[in-house]
Amino acid sequence: MKIAGQVFEKFRADINTDEIIPAVYLDTTSYEELAKHAMEGIDREFANSVSQGDIIVADKNFGCGSSREHAPIAIKACGVSCIIAKSFARIFYRNCLNIGLPIFECGEVDKIKKGDVLEIDFQTGLIKNLSTNETYSTTPFPEFMQKLIEVGGLMEYVRQKNRL
Amino acid sequence: MGKTITEKILATHLERDVSSGELIEVKVDVALGNDITAPLAIVEFEKLGVKSLFNPDRVVLVLDHFAPNKDIRSAEQCKFVRAFAKKYGVKNFFDVGQMGIEHALLPEQGLVLPGDIIIGADSHTCTYGALGAFSTGVGSTDLAAVWATGEIWLKVPQTIKFVYYGKLNPWVGGKDLILHTIGDIGVDGANYMAMEFTGEVIPKLTMADRLTMSNMAIEAGGKAGIIAPDEITLEYIKPRAKREWKVYASDSDAEYVEVREYDCSQIEPQVAFPHLPSNVKPISKVGQVEIDQAVIGSCTNGRIEDLRLAARVLKGKKVHKDIRLIIIPGTQQIYLQAVKEGLVEIFIEAGGAVSTPTCGPCLGGYMGILAQGERCIATTNRNFVGRMGHKESKVYLANPAITAASAIAGRIVPVEDIL
Numbered sequence A: 001m002k003i004a005g006q007v008f009e010k011f012r013a014d015i016n017t018d019e020i021i022p023a024v025y026l027d028t029t030s031y032e033e034l035a036k037h038a039m040e041g042i043d044r045e046f047a048n049s050v051s052q053g054d055i056i057v058a059d060k061n062f063g064c065g066s067s068r069e070h071a072p073i074a075i076k077a078c079g080v081s082c083i084i085a086k087s088f089a090r091i092f093y094r095n096c097l098n099i100g101l102p103i104f105e106c107g108e109v110d111k112i113k114k115g116d117v118l119e120i121d122f123q124t125g126l127i128k129n130l131s132t133n134e135t136y137s138t139t140p141f142p143e144f145m146q147k148l149i150e151v152g153g154l155m156e157y158v159r160q161k162n163r164l
Numbered sequence B: 001m002g003k004t005i006t007e008k009i010l011a012t013h014l015e016r017d018v019s020s021g022e023l024i025e026v027k028v029d030v031a032l033g034n035d036i037t038a039p040l041a042i043v044e045f046e047k048l049g050v051k052s053l054f055n056p057d058r059v060v061l062v063l064d065h066f067a068p069n070k071d072i073r074s075a076e077q078c079k080f081v082r083a084f085a086k087k088y089g090v091k092n093f094f095d096v097g098q099m100g101i102e103h104a105l106l107p108e109q110g111l112v113l114p115g116d117i118i119i120g121a122d123s124h125t126c127t128y129g130a131l132g133a134f135s136t137g138v139g140s141t142d143l144a145a146v147w148a149t150g151e152i153w154l155k156v157p158q159t160i161k162f163v164y165y166g167k168l169n170p171w172v173g174g175k176d177l178i179l180h181t182i183g184d185i186g187v188d189g190a191n192y193m194a195m196e197f198t199g200e201v202i203p204k205l206t207m208a209d210r211l212t213m214s215n216m217a218i219e220a221g222g223k224a225g226i227i228a229p230d231e232i233t234l235e236y237i238k239p240r241a242k243r244e245w246k247v248y249a250s251d252s253d254a255e256y257v258e259v260r261e262y263d264c265s266q267i268e269p270q271v272a273f274p275h276l277p278s279n280v281k282p283i284s285k286v287g288q289v290e291i292d293q294a295v296i297g298s299c300t301n302g303r304i305e306d307l308r309l310a311a312r313v314l315k316g317k318k319v320h321k322d323i324r325l326i327i328i329p330g331t332q333q334i335y336l337q338a339v340k341e342g343l344v345e346i347f348i349e350a351g352g353a354v355s356t357p358t359c360g361p362c363l364g365g366y367m368g369i370l371a372q373g374e375r376c377i378a379t380t381n382r383n384f385v386g387r388m389g390h391k392e393s394k395v396y397l398a399n400p401a402i403t404a405a406s407a408i409a410g411r412i413v414p415v416e417d418i419l
């Protein structure tokens, strides 16, 4: 599978979950509602201006802080197709895989600019920057996580494994 | 090659040898959720259509973040969790009146024990590492999967060993050691890894100090913050435990990715400046920082020992006229103990406000939200942008004694300044 999209925003290092979805919105489980407040702690206009299929890019340790799954849900629900970062905080990383939001760890994010159009090949893990004609590699997922991604998240994995 | 305590706990649960880096699916002893994370987990769990929890006695639910309900929406969320607990027979369900902040409550109630694997849909679940358990935070979907299957997928983490030696300075405790450590390695210094706290200083620390250290492992990105049990741990566990437990320790030839040593005689009380827990300065280098509010509480420093420390500083003194001091005991038991010991009287006479147990302002819920431009010193664990209120407010993290002293002085000061 391949996806292509434009880099909507490039974030700094250590973006935390309070910035992704401030705690005042943790009183809901509604995806639509969470989508409206994605990234609000850092950019009030984000949710209004991001388009379906856009990609976000960040420096290291994206998603640090709390375990709130509301954070990756908000990002996914507002239309972001994938996140590329130098590294992700551990719980956020798990949560993304579990809910089926594609993420990629890439050491070369410094070369990516806001507005670039990227094409990502999920099989090879290669990112092609269509704006600059560069290609970047990403850290491959271990086999187990690959399986989680393929079936579309943890609950589907659990369902299949336990024949539910 | 020897094994770390983390590898040993995971291996026992898997009933085979494990090495760091391996991905495993392993049995869980305790699964924790709260009023914020459980609702999402309940939605996922019910979609699966399984009839029962893997073991209702090992599921713990605590309403602590926005409870006592701060508004209608949090009331709805608590109601949703309450109904779930009833439907699936969760006895370890803690509602207003019995509840406390989860990570103060679970060890106190003997629900988490040495050698356990504990999974919690809350990032500070790493707190229980102080008891010699493997304990880590996950998201809601992970929790739902554990409820259904009793298992979790994990990567066996590598471990960084931290060695604390030398004599502790006055007014230096677990909070300062961990803040200093986070300042040293950074907010992702232990990402994906277990932190193991060792050295001659650790056995001299109270359980409260150890729980504070393990609690903040996540602030360095740590998957766990583990301390091998000793006499003090067992003294704490024995009267509380209602089931078997097992004590593990790392082998002397266990493999660590890194070993870091700290001479504690060089460590002063620490203050983490906005907006990262790693942005620490020793108290002597803080300079002139005026504050509007001081908060003593949270799963990091809301235990009875923390309140005693604060009371020692506040006794017979008055909170600065321009400061709001808010004190939040971690659990009902701690609150009652504080009443019995006369600590609450000291706080109120000093001009502090004492609250029922809740996370409250720690995550910007309620009970002390900051306005634009306001500054707060707090014994909590995160000082991210907007964590306690307005995006342009600021949070400084410190130990309970420094926080109490600062409430008296109206600015961040060493304890000696107000004695």
Ligand code: SF4
Pocket (backbone or CB within 6 Å): B065, B101, B102, B103, B122, B124, B298, B299, B300, B358, B359, B362, B363, B380, B381
């Ligand atoms: S006290 Fe703060 S850090 Fe601890 S569980 Fe509550 S919100 Fe989280």
